Amino acid sequence: MLEKRMKKAFSRLFAAAMGLILAGQFAASANAGLQEAHEAMVREDFAAAIREATPLAQAGNPDAAYMLGLLHLHGRGFKQSPREAVTWLRRAAGHNHAAAQLYLGRLAMVGQGTTLDFVEAYKWFALAARNGNTAAKRMAASIDRQLTPAQRAQAKARVAAWKGTGK
Numbered sequence: 001m002l003e004k005r006m007k008k009a010f011s012r013l014f015a016a017a018m019g020l021i022l023a024g025q026f027a028a029s030a031n032a033g034l035q036e037a038h039e040a041m042v043r044e045d046f047a048a049a050i051r052e053a054t055p056l057a058q059a060g061n062p063d064a065a066y067m068l069g070l071l072h073l074h075g076r077g078f079k080q081s082p083r084e085a086v087t088w089l090r091r092a093a094g095h096n097h098a099a100a101q102l103y104l105g106r107l108a109m110v111g112q113g114t115t116l117d118f119v120e121a122y123k124w125f126a127l128a129a130r131n132g133n134t135a136a137k138r139m140a141a142s143i144d145r146q147l148t149p150a151q152r153a154q155a156k157a158r159v160a161a162w163k164g165t166g167k
Contacts, residue, residue, distance in 0.1 A: 033052050033055070033056050034052070034053070034056055034061065034063055034064055036052045037052035037056070037067060038067075041071075046071060046076045047077055049067065049077060050068070050077045050078070053067045053068055053071075054068065057088065060095070062091070062093075062096075062097040063092070063097070065089070065092040065097075066088070066089065066092040066099060068088040069085045069087075069088035072084040072085035073085035073089075073103070073107075073113070081113075082107065082112045083113045084113075085103075085107075085113050086104065086113040086114050089104050091165075093164075094164050094165030096127070096164050097131075098128045098131035099128070099133065101133070101136065102124070102128040102133050102136045102139070104124040105120075105122070105123075105125040105128060108120040108124060109121040109139075118143055118151065118155075119147070119151050119158065120158070121143055122140055122147065122151075122152075122158075122159075123155055123158040123159050124136075125139040125143060126140045126155070126159045127162055130159075
């Protein structure tokens with residue numbers, strides 16, 4: 001009886017270890033694809049960057065989604081589309097990607113690709129600051145001085161309610 005339970009436990013342990021190994025290989029593969037996308041961007045081979053980053057972004061990689069957002073925003077490899085940029089940046093921001101959150105704040109502050117909205121801009125800047133972006137902390141403070149008390153309360157409520165989407 002004990003031997004049977006030990007074999008079963010060993011089988012479970014082996015399956016878990018294999019899962020971790022395979023997950024590690026997948027992560028290494030995803031990082032390799034992201035590295036290739038970065039290298040392609042440095043070479044200004046935007047078609048290759050898009051080819052490498054798109055499947056990663058679609059699979060939920062926030063760095064790849066951020067990269068696609070920037071490519072759309074600046075019209076590199078795509079026709080310039082701030083709206084499409086916002087879509088990809090929001091996907092990255094859902095994973096608490098501070099740089100994507102900073103960009104979303106800037107876009108909301110000027111109404112590029114999204115509605116001009118200082119409350120929303122404050123939310124994104126505050127979230128980016130919470131995730132370690134020092135420039136976002138300064139931007140949030142600057143916007144905060146321009147908000148009415150009602151807008152400030154609304155902005156702080158949006159920050160408090162933020163859960164991220166992970167998508």
